[in-house]
Amino acid sequence: MTRHLLSCEDLTAEDAILILDTAKRLGELSTGPMRKLPTLRGRTVVNLFFEDSTRTRISFEAAAKRLSADVINFAAKGSSVEKGESLKDTAMTLEAMGADAVVIRHPASGAPYRLANAGWIGGSVINAGDGTHAHPTQALLDAYTMRDHLRGGTGDLQGLRVCIVGDILHSRVARSNVSLLTTLGADVTLVAPPTLLPIGVEEWPAKISYSLDDHLPETDALMMLRVQNERMNSAYFPSAREYSRRYGLTASRMSRMPEHSIVLHPGPINRGMEIASEVADSPRAVIIEQVRNGVITRMAVLYLLLGGSESGLGDLVDEEATA
């Protein structure tokens, strides 16, 4: 029984597939003029964001609201945190307000783990990105998108060839994806200049490469990571132009990928930097679908953690339906 979702390392293949299957079912329920599902009526979900992230926050907010949960947005900026409140006191305040789940984004790796295990709160903790550590719901929505396009929307990702390209060093998205995708049976290759690979990366369950061109013809899913502006002048690579020339996805590079292949990006994208405009707008780029899948995947996580009398992750008992 896992009450929290802290990192993809905690998920078995069974758990991960259950989340993806649940998301698929929720997608089926959301085809028409989407209204709220009453499932989490009376439950409170707090979005506790110590880092700005409009996209992730509104995705979690949309997911919780579609399940009829009450949503409290707590942004650290302009709040008691700026007045020096500690994570512990913030947590205990939220607990007193009756939060059933806390969705936390924090610049420090491990903050969600601390929040979940320090005994400050009784609800579920969902990691929405901590430092350079993990971003499990992003990995889940990426896996969902790949499975939907390349595996008919069912089962695992056995044998799927995935390339993750860009700033692996600072990327919690890459870490969570390597973990989840390999749990689901995919073969992952990390492509980056040596300066953007973390120390110890050879221990990860992934292949390493410095050349994007070598891998294009053997890639089913290509995930481009954003080059964060703040890194551009930090000597990780000689110039933005040089990075773009060697690691940017251009139309001519995309044309060397298999017909069926797809291009993913966690967003926001830098057009002309890691991904050319014409690639981002091509039908093979599934970036907008990732956003839609993000909402149903997060709905699935909220449902599995909060929907029953206890969490459905780790130990699901599918009762015979009693009419």
Add this chain to the structure above:
Amino acid sequence: MNLPAHRVVLDASDISRSVTRIAHEILEDSKGANDVVILGIPNRGVHLAHRIGGLIETFEGREIPVGSLDVTMFRDDLRRGKLRSLEPTNIPACGIEDRLVVLVDDVLYSGRTVRAALDALGEFGRPRAVRLAVLVDRGHRELPIRADFVGKNLPTSRSETIRVRLREVDDTDEVVLEATS
């Protein structure tokens, strides 16, 4: 030792006759099933829905839209029990707007599943009317809900369990009453 008593209350031919009769009744009630959409409630209701739809197709010689409707997210007893996994929802392309929707389930008991199904239907449109077909009605309703087409009325005690087995999932067609003492 006190073993639970099993009693087969419907065998394969009973089930077959019941399903055939329900198909005829739906046809009669809807005066030709022109705007009928049949939606089964997972799991076994879906298989029954396909059987009924298939029979009406044979009688009438045209296609009858059949689908499935998972009602889990609309239940009012979710928090009382262990988490339920979600089952497929598949609404036929014609939709349900202004259609005559026939909901199909295997057992009608408290009526709470049907209430949830009525709420779930609202996600997809506003049917002209909704009917309910069940293989077994075992009584003990907790809500003012009744079935329009019933395979068999089976008075039971709350301590008993009804198991519906269908060949699509269980390799056999039978309804068994288990008296757990």
